[in-house]
Amino acid sequence: xxxxxxxxxxxxxxxxxxxxxxxxxxxxxxxxxxxxxxxxxxxxxxxxxxxxxxxxxxxxxxxxxxxxxxxxxxxxxxxxxxxxxxxxxxxxxxxxxxxxxxxxxxxxxxxxxxxxxxxxxxxxxxxxxxxxxxxxxxxxxxxxxxxxxxxxxxxxxxxxxxxxxxxxxxxxxxxxxxxxxxxxxxxxxxxxxxxxxxxxxxxxxxxxxxxxxxxxxxxxxxxxxxxxxxxxxxxxxxxxxxxxxxxxxxxxxxxxxxxxxxxxxxxxxxxxxxxxxxxxxxxxx
Amino acid sequence: xxxxxxxxxxxxxxxxxxxxxxxxxxxxxxxxxxxxxxxxxxxxxxxxxxxxxxxxxxxxxxxxxxxxxxxxxxxxxxxxxxxxxxxxxxxxxxxxxxxxxxxxxxxxxxxxxxxxxxxxxxxxxxxxxxxxxxxxxxxxxxxxxxxxxxxxxxxxxxxxxxxxxxxxxxxxxxxxxxxxxxxxxxxxxxxxxxxxxxxxxxxxxxxxxxxxxxxxxxxxxxxxxxxxxxxxxxxxxxxxxxxxxxxxxxxxxxxxxxxxxxxxxxxxxxxxxxxxxxxxxxxxxxxxxxxxxxxxxxxxxxxxxxxxxxxxxxxxxxxxxxxxxxxxxxxxxxxxxxxxxxxxxxxxxxxxxxxxxxxxxxxxxxxxxxxxxxxxxxxxxxxxxxxxxxxxxxxxxxxxxxxxxxxxxxxxxxxxxxxxxxxxxxxxxxxxxxxxxxxxxxxxxxxxxxxx
Numbered sequence: 001x002x003x004x005x006x007x008x009x010x011x012x013x014x015x016x017x018x019x020x021x022x023x024x025x026x027x028x029x030x031x032x033x034x035x036x037x038x039x040x041x042x043x044x045x046x047x048x049x050x051x052x053x054x055x056x057x058x059x060x061x062x063x064x065x066x067x068x069x070x071x072x073x074x075x076x077x078x079x080x081x082x083x084x085x086x087x088x089x090x091x092x093x094x095x096x097x098x099x100x101x102x103x104x105x106x107x108x109x110x111x112x113x114x115x116x117x118x119x120x121x122x123x124x125x126x127x128x129x130x131x132x133x134x135x136x137x138x139x140x141x142x143x144x145x146x147x148x149x150x151x152x153x154x155x156x157x158x159x160x161x162x163x164x165x166x167x168x169x170x171x172x173x174x175x176x177x178x179x180x181x182x183x184x185x186x187x188x189x190x191x192x193x194x195x196x197x198x199x200x201x202x203x204x205x206x207x208x209x210x211x212x213x214x215x216x217x218x219x220x221x222x223x224x225x226x227x228x229x230x231x232x233x234x235x236x237x238x239x240x241x242x243x244x245x246x247x248x249x250x251x252x253x254x255x256x257x258x259x260x261x262x263x264x265x266x267x268x269x270x271x272x273x274x275x276x277x278x279x280x281x282x283x284x285x
Numbered sequence: 286x287x288x289x290x291x292x293x294x295x296x297x298x299x300x301x302x303x304x305x306x307x308x309x310x311x312x313x314x315x316x317x318x319x320x321x322x323x324x325x326x327x328x329x330x331x332x333x334x335x336x337x338x339x340x341x342x343x344x345x346x347x348x349x350x351x352x353x354x355x356x357x358x359x360x361x362x363x364x365x366x367x368x369x370x371x372x373x374x375x376x377x378x379x380x381x382x383x384x385x386x387x388x389x390x391x392x393x394x395x396x397x398x399x400x401x402x403x404x405x406x407x408x409x410x411x412x413x414x415x416x417x418x419x420x421x422x423x424x425x426x427x428x429x430x431x432x433x434x435x436x437x438x439x440x441x442x443x444x445x446x447x448x449x450x451x452x453x454x455x456x457x458x459x460x461x462x463x464x465x466x467x468x469x470x471x472x473x474x475x476x477x478x479x480x481x482x483x484x485x486x487x488x489x490x491x492x493x494x495x496x497x498x499x500x501x502x503x504x505x506x507x508x509x510x511x512x513x514x515x516x517x518x519x520x521x522x523x524x525x526x527x528x529x530x531x532x533x534x535x536x537x538x539x540x541x542x543x544x545x546x547x548x549x550x551x552x553x554x555x556x557x558x559x560x561x562x563x564x565x566x567x568x569x570x571x572x573x574x575x576x577x578x579x580x581x582x583x584x585x586x587x588x589x590x591x592x593x594x595x596x597x598x599x600x601x602x603x604x605x606x607x608x609x610x611x612x613x614x615x616x617x618x619x620x621x622x623x624x625x626x627x628x629x630x631x632x633x634x635x636x637x638x639x640x641x642x643x644x645x646x647x648x649x650x651x652x653x654x655x656x657x658x659x660x661x662x663x664x665x666x667x668x669x670x671x672x673x674x675x676x677x678x679x680x681x682x683x684x685x686x687x688x689x690x691x692x693x694x695x696x697x698x699x700x701x702x703x704x705x706x707x708x709x710x711x712x713x714x715x716x717x718x719x720x721x722x723x724x725x726x727x728x729x730x731x732x733x734x735x736x737x
Contacts, residue, residue, distance in 0.1 A: 012531040019526060023541045026603065030545060032566060033556045049566045091450065094443040102440045117455055119720040121664050121692050124713035125458030127465075127699060127706065131388050132457070150454025153447030182435035185443075210549035213666075235551050256552040267547035268540055271611070 037254040058254035065248065070255055072226045073233040080145050080229060081208040088152035088204040093197060095152075096159030097189050101171060102181065114154055126217055133218060141227060144218045148208060162196040163189070202270045206263055230259050299408065302415045310415055317407040324414050324424050328431060333407050340400045348393055355390030358383040358468065362477045380477035383470070391461050395452065466710035475704070485707040489715070494708055497682040497694070504594070505690045509662040512601045517655060519602060520609025521617075521647055525639070527610070528617050539614065542607040550604070554671035557600055558584065561672075584673045590687035593677055597688050601668050609658075616650050617643070656727040660720045669693045691716050 032049055037058055039051030062070045099107060133143040170192075174184050190197070208215070212235040219228050220236075228236065237252045302310060309323030318333030354360075359381025369376050417424050425433070434442045466485055470478040489498050527538050545553060560566050561583040568580035582588035583596045620643065628638050648655075669675065670693050675686030684703040685694040691712055698709040 008531075015526060015529060015532060019532065019538060022523065023538065026542050026545055026607070029553070029557060029560055029603075030548060032560060033548070033552070036556070048569055091447045095447045098440045098443050104440045107440075116721070117451075117459065119660065119724070120459050120462075120717045121695065121713050123666065123692060123696055123699075124462045124710065125455065128388065128458030128461040129454065131384055132453070135385065135388070147454060150450040153444075153451045154455060180432075180436040181439040182442075185439065210551065212551045231549065231551060235555075238555065253556070256549070256556075260548045260552055263549065264544055264547040267543070271540070271543055 033253060033260075034257055036250065037257045039250060058250045059258070061248075062251040062255045062258070065251060067225070068233060068237055068248065068251075069226050070230075070233070073228050073230040074259075076141055076227065077208050077230040080141055080148070081205045083145055084148040084208060085201050085205040087149045088155075089197060089201045091149065091152040092155050092159055092200050092204075093190075093193065096156040096163055096196075097185060097193075099156060100160045100163035101168070101185075101189065114156075117154060123213075126214070129214075130217055134221075139218055139221050141219070141229070144208075144215055144229070147214055147218065148204075152204070159193070159196050159200055162193060166192055199270055202266055206266065209259055209263055230255075234259075297412055297416050297419070299412065302412050305419075306411075306415050310411055313407060313411045317404060320411040320414055321407075326425070326427050326430050328427055329410065333403065336400075336403055340396070343396075348396070351386075351389050351393045352397075354381075354386055355393075358479050359386050359477050362474075362479065382476060383468070383474075383478045384476075387464060387468075388461055391457060391464065395457060395460075462710045462713060466707055466714055468707050470706040471708070472704040478707075481707075485711045489708055489711045494683055494705075497685050498712075500682070501685055501689055501691055501694055504688070505663055508594075508598070508665075508690060509659050511598050512605065512662045512665065513655060513659045515598060515602050516605030516609045517651070517658070520606045521613045521644065523606060523610040524613040524617055525643070528614060539611065542610060545604065546607050550667045551671055553604070554600075554667060557603075558672050561596060561600075563587075584676060584688075586676045586678055588677050590677060590679070593673060593688050597668065597672060600672055601665075604668065612651065612654065613647055616647050620646055653728070656724050659727075660724060663690070663716065663720060663723075664692050665690065666692045666696065670696065 035049070035051055038054050038056070039048075040053035040055040040057065062068070099111065129147060130139075133139050133146070136143070138146065166189075170188055171184050174188055175181070179187070208229055208231070210231055211229075212231040215229045215232040216235065219232055225233065225236075234252055234255050237248055237255070303314065306320075307323075310320050313320035316334065317337040318330035320330075321327075321333065322330030324330075361378050361381045363380050364377065366375050366377050368374075414424055467480055467482055468478045469481045469484065488494050523542070526532075527535055532538070562568070563580050563582055563585050567583070568577075571577045572580065582592065584593050588596075624642050625638055628642055633641075669688055669690050673686070673688045675689035675693055675697065677688075678686045682689075684697050684701060684705075689697070695709045695712040695716070697703060698705045698712070
């Protein structure tokens with residue numbers, strides 16, 4: 001018996017060491033990013049792991065840099081992401097609810113069309129979107145908002161998987177009691193889907209903070225750095241000059257850390273919802 | 286129990302509606318909404334009537350010319366100076382803007398289809414009213430019609446705005462780009478271009494781009510298989526490690542791994558590119574540890590294609606394993622214990638249990654999401670674009686590097702020096718075909734397809 005418990009303890013220690021080792025590998029680059037944001041740097045390149053000299057100058061610099069109005073970027077992104085969050089969440093939840101709970105002729109064809117549309121690479125439509133928005137004279141933040149919101153109707157999969165798990169008998173009971181479908185949606189469907197609404201809202205909120213491609217194509221034409229969003233602004237900061245090495249590299253890292261912190265906190269919160277969403281669709285197998 | 290009487294109206298053909306209907310009914314074959322108006326459903330009637338009037342006005346004044354010019358994509362193909370005899374001066378004629386002609390043409394076609402759909406809706410509602418009238422039943426009043434939008438037709442109400450969004454921001458651009466694949470829109474024809482049929486497909490599949498297309502396609506498939514398999518397999522192992530008996534603070538460990546995923550990819554991957562650079566921190570660390578004597582070219586232009594490709598797959602594991610770990614954790618927690626118990630009693634060791642019980646079960650549940658991941662990896666733009674940008678460049682390729690996937694090549698063809706818009710549209714269609722074929726085959730072999 002003793003050797004057995006020894007063996008188990010040995011196995012546990014071994015597993016802890018392995019886990020810790022892996023955790024270090026995963027965390028190390030992130031720690032490095034944070035360290036780099038504090039490093040004194042004028043070469044535009046961070047080649048050491050531990051900074052030779054610590055400074056807060058990068059954080060001061062990113063907010064006072066006249067060429068790159070970081071403050072404006074944050075406000076722009078905040079406005080776009082808040083509006084996009086409210087509208088997209090409403091659209092996504094409506095579509096998911098309708099497709100999951102209501103039965104109508106167009107349902108199956110719509111699901112199939114959505115599947116087919118989802119298989120075209122998103123980049124393909126970028127040129128067209130550019131010209132549509134240019135034609136409407138909306139190559140600005142409002143146009144960007146429209147692009148984010150316009151696709152919301154197709155992002156229903158996770159929420160639909162969630163609605164599928166709520167028993168339909170609840171709806172039927174309410175309808176027998178004389179509730180209209182709208183009342184069922186408003187007073188039963190929505191309250192039950194609170195976690196899903198939170199998840200959808202957070203995803204929609206985070207998207208504008210991380211998207212540098214669409215925002216780049218739509219906003220770059222104006223050439224006015226004050227109208228950029230954070231993601232494109234930061235990306236632009238390291239890519240307009242030659243390659244990755246620019247004089248503002250350390251400031252870029254500092255800016256990245258500033259926006260990554262709130263996103264990380266939000267993400268840790270919604271981790272649980274995310275898993276529920278993915279597995280809700282897969283569990284039926 | 287109240288047994289609801291099934292109300293089955295004898296169907297009326299449109300022929301019957303036409304021959305036996307009253308004037309308003311007949312009229313609504315030409316003037317949409319007249320039947321609804323005659324039945325005092327004025328909201329529906331007016332909406333149909335106004336949309337018909339607007340459509341006809343638009344069609345006469347702009348629709349016909351928009352559709353007509355679509356056939357040639359604009360009459361003037363290049364900038365030229367012509368002599369205007371009436372004024373006696375030379376005038377420069379700018380080439381027609383084919384992009385806008387094509388865009389508005391596609392839009393016009395979509396509008397026409399929408400109008401046809403509205404017309405069918407109009408006919409259906411006319412027939413419905415006709416049947417109700419013929420059978421002496423109550424025709425819904427205006428208020429009742431509107432109320433049904435919140436009850437039996439709630440789906441229509443809730444879907445209108447999302448559908449419009451999808452139509453203008455997904456369907457219209459997609460159709461536009463598909464049609465672009467059949468033109469000669471490239472650097473030589475940047476403003477005015479014309480229809481060229483399957484010529485662009487020929488260029489990609491057997492012409493000057495074929496030498497790039499097939500190797501890039503091959504690497505894309507290898508990449509998609511490798512990326513999906515490695516992240517899935519090691520994600521399951523990691524999840525089992527965290528879930529194994531005796532490990533405390535499981536939620537904390539999971540969060541440690543998942544944090545990488547919260548950092549925006551343009552940050553984590555751009556920084557990873559710096560980290561792996563020839564002069565970057567990793568080479569620095571390895572040198573200080575005396576594991577290597579000179580820095581390694583991981584992902585820059587002098588790297589060997591093989592090293593760069595392996596590096597890319599490894600970095601993708603760093604990004605992808607946490608996600609698949611999270612998903613498989615949820616599945617592992619729900620796995621039935623009895624089979625594992627039985628196997629343990631029969632003397633199976635941990636490896637055997639994993640290989641014959643746990644792993645197959647996880648694979649079974651995760652099959653649909655694996656297919657999605659595979660397609661996602663075919664289209665994995667961020668990892669390649671941010672990490673290597675396609676480097677090392679390959680002199681045998683046309684506008685692509687050794688680590689470029691089809692999507693990043695597509696991006697280069699559009700926004701890079703090449704400017705071969707038609708070729709990039711062709712690539713988009715081919716990527717679509719690959720994704721569709723893969724998922725069709727895969728879904729047919731999984732349980733999820735049979736059920737749903």
